[in-house]
Amino acid sequence: MTDAEYKTIDEVYASPSPVTASVELIVARETVRRASVIGPIVVFIAWIFRGSAGASAAAIGVVVVAGNFLLAGAILSRAARHSMKAYHAAALAGFVVRIGLITASMFLIASVFEIDRPALGVAAVAVYFILLIWETWALTRGSGREYEWKA
Numbered sequence: 001m002t003d004a005e006y007k008t009i010d011e012v013y014a015s016p017s018p019v020t021a022s023v024e025l026i027v028a029r030e031t032v033r034r035a036s037v038i039g040p041i042v043v044f045i046a047w048i049f050r051g052s053a054g055a056s057a058a059a060i061g062v063v064v065v066a067g068n069f070l071l072a073g074a075i076l077s078r079a080a081r082h083s084m085k086a087y088h089a090a091a092l093a094g095f096v097v098r099i100g101l102i103t104a105s106m107f108l109i110a111s112v113f114e115i116d117r118p119a120l121g122v123a124a125v126a127v128y129f130i131l132l133i134w135e136t137w138a139l140t141r142g143s144g145r146e147y148e149w150k151a
Helices: 009-016 025-080 084-112 117-140
Strands: none
Touching: 025 084, 025 117, 084 117
């Protein structure tokens, strides 16, 4: 390659991702699939400790967290198609906004419906961290090799 063929870091950073697959959305869907395994366990534990009201609140918490992961995947996949600047901005600002959305949706649900608030909160936080740790572990162990990481 000649010097003229190399792009500056600013040119690379402002150009769309060369990856053609929506890797982030694929990872988010895989995380939601894992939520279908973790969710019933969390709901059962909530049922043991808090009864049927706790179980239904825990189920709502699981759904809110799963939706958050899908939203994250969609936002990041779309931002990657624009530029790495947009991707990084979406990753940072999107995280803050999504955590705010989880909080706001839980407050809205708790204000509209009579719900077991402790079960909702504990389930949402627990499921969020369990899924995050599980997905991180799976990706670092190589189970995400089928993802198209390179152009």
